[in-house]
Amino acid sequence: MGNKMPPVTFTFLNSTIEGVEGEPVAAALRRAGITELGRSGVDGTPRSAFCFMGSCQECRVRIDGTVAYACKAPVLPNMTVTPYVQS
Amino acid sequence: MTQALHTRPDVFDTVVVGAGVMGATTALFLARAGQKVALIDREDMFRAASGVNAGTLTLHMTRAQLIPHAIRGREMWLDSANWLGEDVGALATPGLSMAFTEAEEELLRQRARVRQEMGAPIEVLSAKETIRIEPGINPTLRAAAYCALDGHIPTYRVGGAYARALRQAGVTIIENSPVEGISPATGGGYEVRITGRAHPVRGHRIVLSTGAWLEKMLGWLGYDIPIRCLINQLVVTETLPPVMRSVLSIANGLLSLKQFANGSVLIGGGWQGEGNIHQGGTRVIPENLRGNVRLAQHVVPRLNEAQILRVWLGLESETPDAMPLIGALTPDEDAFVVGCIHSGFTSGPYMGRLLAERILGSDPDLGAFDPTRFSSLPATGTRP
Amino acid sequence: MSSPDFSPVTVIGGGIAGATSAIALSRHGFPVTLIDEQPVAGGQIFRAPSPYARKIVPPNHEFSGGDTLRQKLAASNVDVRFSTRVWGLSPTLMLDLLGPDGINQLPAATLVVANGATERFLPFQGWTTPRIIGLAGASILMRNGGTLPGQSVVVAGSGPLLFSVAHQVLELGGRVVAIVDAGHRSDWLRLGAMLSLDPARLTQATSWMLRLKKAGIPIHHRAHISEAQETGTGLRLTVTEMDHPERRHVYATEAAACGYGLKPSTLITRTAGVQHRHDPVGGYLEPVTDTAGRTSRPDLYVTGDAAGIRGMAVARLRGLITAHAIAHDRGVISRDTYEALTRVPLRQRRRLEAVSRQMLPLMNAGSAIPAHLQDETIVCRCERVKAATLRSAIQAGAEDLNQLKAWTRCGMGPCQGRMCEDSARGLLAAACGKTPEEAGSFTARMPFFPLPLTAVTGDFTYSDIPLPKAAPL
Structure with missing residues (x-):
C-alpha cells in the first residue's frame, strides 16, 4: 500500500531514510528499524520516542539544526535529522 | 519528619526558628557542643532560600566589609566533607566580573579596588586576557575583574546533607510548622507557638534565623527593623556541552552565570519576581525573565543553543543598611538573631558557626552586625 | 437577567471537549480564540492521521469523528491558533505562548481549559529501553x-486502552504476544455488565474481545511487567503476578507498550491557582469543578478529561455544557434556555458517566506498584534516578515530594516530572505511611516544557537590556 504514496527521503545520522511526506519522523524511522533517537545525557543509554504526546521530551532531535519532537515533526524531503543529545 | 510534640513538654536548651543554612549551622554546632536543640521551619527545611538560590560562591558580589567572612564561608563549603560530614559538591573556580561599557569598566575598577583592600584577591584583566581564560565570553567586553577564590554549589543538594548531619548530632527537626508567636515563659526561657499544635516548643534560649520573615518575628521581641524581601529569579537550562568554567558576573552585580558538572547552566543575578511572602506565593515577571536571559546570552553567546528548563524564585532579605543582623537581642543573652547577609549563601555557614560560638561563650567580633544598632529599645535591660 | 457580556473567551486545547466548546461558544456570539499545540484540531483521540496512516489504517470512528470536528471548526468563527503551546501563565490569566512566530502573550478574560489527559506511567526494571513505549503512545x-511499535508486541498496564491497543496491533498485521493487566478480572466483568448503558462502547468492546480471543492471546490479570531485558533482537520480558509474586511468566517480544491509565493534565489549572482535589478512585489530582466545569475562579472553566477522566463521548457533552454555562453566567442566555439546552446532554452524560466511572479503578489498578519497586529500578527517566536513591533520601527526612525532588533530582529533568511523579509519589507515600495527597505534587514551574532560550531573548542589543541599579558595595 505504501508504494501508492511517492516516498521521500531524509537523513538520520548517516543513513538515508524513506518516509511519506507529512508523517511523523519517529514513525518513518521506526519502520526503517530505528528506535534509538539519541542517548541520555546522564548515563549514555539509548533514548527513544516514548509518550508520543510531547510530554516525555525523549524523542527530541535536531531537524536541520533546530530542536524538534520526532513524534510530531513531519517528514519533509531532504531534511537532516540528528540526535538532540549526542553521546 | 516531625517528632511527637503533642505529648512531650520538652524544654530545649536552644530553639532555632528558621531552617536555612545559618540557623541549621548554628543548631548543628550547638548540638555538637552538647546542647539539646530544636530546629523549626514553616515548611520543609532549606526551601525558601538556602536550597533554591544560585549557589554562587563569590567575592565579587559580597559587600566589601564582609569579604573576610565570605572567604571563611567559602572555605567551609569546600571543606564540607570534614565539618558537615558530607561533600555537598562545592567546586572552586575562578570568578570573572565583566564590563561591557565605559561606565561599567569604571564601576568595575572602583569596586575591585575596594574589595582588594578588604582582602579579596581580585585583579583587573584586559579583554584579551579574559578571553584566554574563558574563550566563550562575548569578545566585545572591555575588561574583567578576576578573582581566584570563587566557585559554586548545586544548592538543592545542601539540605539533604544538613538533614543527615543534624539528625546525627541529635537535633530535633520540626518541619512544616509555622511559628505564630514567641513569648517569654514563666520561669525563664521562651515559648514558641506553632500553628495547629496544642503545645508550644519551649527553650531556655531562642535563635531567630528566618530571613525574610525576621521583620515580623523581631517585632514580637520589641524590635522595629524594616526588612526588605528580595524575590530573586533563577533560571536553569538543559545540559549543554561545556561553555564556561568560571563563575561569571557583570560589574553591577546583576548576573550570576555558571555551568554545573552535569552541563546545565544556572542564570541568576537578583532579577526580581513579584509576590508577597505573607499572602500567597511568588511569581516570575516575564519582562525580567527576558532581561535576565538576554544579559546571560550577551555574556556567553553560545547560550543561544540552550533550552530553558525551569524558572523559579528564591528569597533574600536585606536590612536598611544592607548589613547582617547577628548577635544578642536581649541583655539576658537568651534571644539571638542571625540573617540578612547580602549574598549570604557564601558566608552563611561561617556566620552560623560564629553565632554558635558566641552562644557557647566565646567572643567573636560581631560589632558591625549588632541588631540593636537600629533601635535602642530592648537594650535598656527590660525583657520583651 | 443582567445585560449580556460578550467579552472574549479563550479555549486551551482543540480536542473533542475544547473544539466542541469553542464552536458552541462562538455560536452563542462570543469572540473565541482556540489554542492548540498540534497543527490541526482533534486532540489525542481525534488526532488527524498522517497521510501514510490514512492509507494503511482501516477507516474507523476516530478518523471520521475527527474529520467532522475539524470541518465544523473550520466552518465556525473560532479564531484558531495551531502549533501553539502554553508555556506559562500569570494569576491574571495572561497566557505565555510559543507559536510558529515565537513567544507572545495573550490575555484571557475567560479561560476554558480543555487540555485533556496525560498517561500515567509506572516503572519497572529496564523500562527505559527504546523497545518500550507508552500505551497511549x-x-x-x-x-x-x-x-x-514492533512486529510482535506485549501490551501491558491497565485500563481499557490495553484492549484497544491490542486490537490495533492485530489490525496492522502485528502479533500480540500477551496482554498484561494490573486489574482484577472481576472489575472487567462488572464493567461489562454496565456496557448496556453505552451501546457504542459495547459493540466495540465485543468485537475487540472476540478478535483477541480468536487470536488465542494470553491475558494475565493482576499482573505487571517486572523486568525487561534487551536481547539484541528484541526483549525478554518477565511478567509477575501481583498477588503471587513467585508466579512469573517470561515472553520474547520485539516491543512492548505499557501505560497505567490516564490522569487530567493539571499544570495550567494548578498554576492558575484553582482548587484541586485528589480523586482516590482515579488515583489522580483533578481540579474541583461543578457539572458545567466551573472552578473556584469565576473566570476559569475546565472541561473534558482535564476535569477528571470520563472519556471521549462524555468529553463532547462536557464541552457543550460548559459553553452553555458560560453563556448563562455571562447573561447571554436565560436560566430556562440553559436548562432547555442542557437537558438532553446532561441526561446522556449521566448514563455514559456511570460506565466511565467504572473504568477508573481499572485504570488505577497499578497503584500499589510503586511501593514495591526494586531498588535498582529507574524511577526518573530524565535524570536516571533509581528507587534506592529515593528511599535513602526519604530516610534522611525528605517526606514531601518537592523536598525529594531537591535532594535526588527526581523530576528535575526536561519532562518536568510528568513521567515520574506518580511513581515517586507512590513510593514516598508507602515509605512514610502517608496518603498520596499528603505526599504532595511537584510544584508547577514555568516553562511547562523546555523553551528555546532564543525564543525568550529574540533579537536585541546590549543597550536594550534594562539593567537595574547596581547592588550595594
Whole structure:
C-alpha cells in the first residue's frame, strides 16, 4: 500500500531514510528499524520516542539544526535529522 | 519528619526558628557542643532560600566589609566533607566580573579596588586576557575583574546533607510548622507557638534565623527593623556541552552565570519576581525573565543553543543598611538573631558557626552586625 | 437577567471537549480564540492521521469523528491558533505562548481549559529501553502513524486502552504476544455488565474481545511487567503476578507498550491557582469543578478529561455544557434556555458517566506498584534516578515530594516530572505511611516544557537590556 504514496527521503545520522511526506519522523524511522533517537545525557543509554504526546521530551532531535519532537515533526524531503543529545 | 510534640513538654536548651543554612549551622554546632536543640521551619527545611538560590560562591558580589567572612564561608563549603560530614559538591573556580561599557569598566575598577583592600584577591584583566581564560565570553567586553577564590554549589543538594548531619548530632527537626508567636515563659526561657499544635516548643534560649520573615518575628521581641524581601529569579537550562568554567558576573552585580558538572547552566543575578511572602506565593515577571536571559546570552553567546528548563524564585532579605543582623537581642543573652547577609549563601555557614560560638561563650567580633544598632529599645535591660 | 457580556473567551486545547466548546461558544456570539499545540484540531483521540496512516489504517470512528470536528471548526468563527503551546501563565490569566512566530502573550478574560489527559506511567526494571513505549503512545503511533511499535508486541498496564491497543496491533498485521493487566478480572466483568448503558462502547468492546480471543492471546490479570531485558533482537520480558509474586511468566517480544491509565493534565489549572482535589478512585489530582466545569475562579472553566477522566463521548457533552454555562453566567442566555439546552446532554452524560466511572479503578489498578519497586529500578527517566536513591533520601527526612525532588533530582529533568511523579509519589507515600495527597505534587514551574532560550531573548542589543541599579558595595 505504501508504494501508492511517492516516498521521500531524509537523513538520520548517516543513513538515508524513506518516509511519506507529512508523517511523523519517529514513525518513518521506526519502520526503517530505528528506535534509538539519541542517548541520555546522564548515563549514555539509548533514548527513544516514548509518550508520543510531547510530554516525555525523549524523542527530541535536531531537524536541520533546530530542536524538534520526532513524534510530531513531519517528514519533509531532504531534511537532516540528528540526535538532540549526542553521546 | 516531625517528632511527637503533642505529648512531650520538652524544654530545649536552644530553639532555632528558621531552617536555612545559618540557623541549621548554628543548631548543628550547638548540638555538637552538647546542647539539646530544636530546629523549626514553616515548611520543609532549606526551601525558601538556602536550597533554591544560585549557589554562587563569590567575592565579587559580597559587600566589601564582609569579604573576610565570605572567604571563611567559602572555605567551609569546600571543606564540607570534614565539618558537615558530607561533600555537598562545592567546586572552586575562578570568578570573572565583566564590563561591557565605559561606565561599567569604571564601576568595575572602583569596586575591585575596594574589595582588594578588604582582602579579596581580585585583579583587573584586559579583554584579551579574559578571553584566554574563558574563550566563550562575548569578545566585545572591555575588561574583567578576576578573582581566584570563587566557585559554586548545586544548592538543592545542601539540605539533604544538613538533614543527615543534624539528625546525627541529635537535633530535633520540626518541619512544616509555622511559628505564630514567641513569648517569654514563666520561669525563664521562651515559648514558641506553632500553628495547629496544642503545645508550644519551649527553650531556655531562642535563635531567630528566618530571613525574610525576621521583620515580623523581631517585632514580637520589641524590635522595629524594616526588612526588605528580595524575590530573586533563577533560571536553569538543559545540559549543554561545556561553555564556561568560571563563575561569571557583570560589574553591577546583576548576573550570576555558571555551568554545573552535569552541563546545565544556572542564570541568576537578583532579577526580581513579584509576590508577597505573607499572602500567597511568588511569581516570575516575564519582562525580567527576558532581561535576565538576554544579559546571560550577551555574556556567553553560545547560550543561544540552550533550552530553558525551569524558572523559579528564591528569597533574600536585606536590612536598611544592607548589613547582617547577628548577635544578642536581649541583655539576658537568651534571644539571638542571625540573617540578612547580602549574598549570604557564601558566608552563611561561617556566620552560623560564629553565632554558635558566641552562644557557647566565646567572643567573636560581631560589632558591625549588632541588631540593636537600629533601635535602642530592648537594650535598656527590660525583657520583651 | 443582567445585560449580556460578550467579552472574549479563550479555549486551551482543540480536542473533542475544547473544539466542541469553542464552536458552541462562538455560536452563542462570543469572540473565541482556540489554542492548540498540534497543527490541526482533534486532540489525542481525534488526532488527524498522517497521510501514510490514512492509507494503511482501516477507516474507523476516530478518523471520521475527527474529520467532522475539524470541518465544523473550520466552518465556525473560532479564531484558531495551531502549533501553539502554553508555556506559562500569570494569576491574571495572561497566557505565555510559543507559536510558529515565537513567544507572545495573550490575555484571557475567560479561560476554558480543555487540555485533556496525560498517561500515567509506572516503572519497572529496564523500562527505559527504546523497545518500550507508552500505551497511549503506541495507539498514536499505530492509529495516527500507521506504524507498528514492533512486529510482535506485549501490551501491558491497565485500563481499557490495553484492549484497544491490542486490537490495533492485530489490525496492522502485528502479533500480540500477551496482554498484561494490573486489574482484577472481576472489575472487567462488572464493567461489562454496565456496557448496556453505552451501546457504542459495547459493540466495540465485543468485537475487540472476540478478535483477541480468536487470536488465542494470553491475558494475565493482576499482573505487571517486572523486568525487561534487551536481547539484541528484541526483549525478554518477565511478567509477575501481583498477588503471587513467585508466579512469573517470561515472553520474547520485539516491543512492548505499557501505560497505567490516564490522569487530567493539571499544570495550567494548578498554576492558575484553582482548587484541586485528589480523586482516590482515579488515583489522580483533578481540579474541583461543578457539572458545567466551573472552578473556584469565576473566570476559569475546565472541561473534558482535564476535569477528571470520563472519556471521549462524555468529553463532547462536557464541552457543550460548559459553553452553555458560560453563556448563562455571562447573561447571554436565560436560566430556562440553559436548562432547555442542557437537558438532553446532561441526561446522556449521566448514563455514559456511570460506565466511565467504572473504568477508573481499572485504570488505577497499578497503584500499589510503586511501593514495591526494586531498588535498582529507574524511577526518573530524565535524570536516571533509581528507587534506592529515593528511599535513602526519604530516610534522611525528605517526606514531601518537592523536598525529594531537591535532594535526588527526581523530576528535575526536561519532562518536568510528568513521567515520574506518580511513581515517586507512590513510593514516598508507602515509605512514610502517608496518603498520596499528603505526599504532595511537584510544584508547577514555568516553562511547562523546555523553551528555546532564543525564543525568550529574540533579537536585541546590549543597550536594550534594562539593567537595574547596581547592588550595594
